Amino acid sequence: MPRHMAPGLSILMPVYNEAATVERAIDAILAAELPISSELVVVDDGSTDGTSELLERGRWPNDRVKLLRHERNQGKGAAVRTALEAASGEFASIFDADLEYDPEDLTLLLPPLMQGLTNAVFGVRAFDGYTSHSFLFVLGNRSVTLVANLLFNVYIKDLMTMHKAIRTDVFRSLPLREPGFAIESEIAARLLQQGERIYEVPVHYKARATEEGKKLTWVDGLRVIRTLVRCRLTPARS
Secondary structure: OOOOOOOOEEEEEEEOOOOOOHHHHHHHHHHOOOOOOEEEEEEEEOOOOOHHHHHHHOOOOOOOEEEEEEOOOOOHHHHHHHHHHHOOOOEEEEOOOOOOEOHHHHHHHHHHHHOOOOOEEEEEEOOOOOOOOOHHHHHHHHHHHHHHHHHHOOOOOOOOOOOEEEEHHHHHHOOOOOOOOOHHHHHHHHHHHOOOOOEEEEEOEOOOOHHHOOOOOHHHHHHHHHHHHHHHHOOOOO
């Protein structure tokens, strides 16, 4: 990508203690064959497991990878907002560094945006025995998705998918404040409040086990429901 040209897509990667996977995740994204030019905005959210050192030693092209850092851990939501501020692409996509998602699936999320069919595309996960973290994890995801559908009178299939692609200007217009994982539900809620119709496409997914670094717990589910209720009761403005 020539240096003077803005990328079509900014891939936002929040990172916290992902030393085992972050280099492979970055390499996979850079190797993905996408229909438009892209940049990767990595935000190290105060990692303490050696992730910061790995990122500092990385030899990725400066015209494709931006490295940012929080001096202390502030949460996924804060890292996403920092990355979004630095994005220069027409579209922005969140991509976690844990390799639970396939970067090649960005080729599925982008066409509806590029064709002007929608301003937001979510990747829907197909949970099965091989790819799921646990029955309770799947049940929790479907429960918070049901809550969102009831509160906003819509039908979306996977509220908490991390695989999202949104027009950057629309993304920046959302009044986001959640510091942690609940930002995923806040993004969806604020999009719906602004009248956006979320386009959904199936994507590949393979959940990590807890011993492999899975960070979500039942407490996060309660935070998601709290966030959905808060958004439903407050207007979608900054």
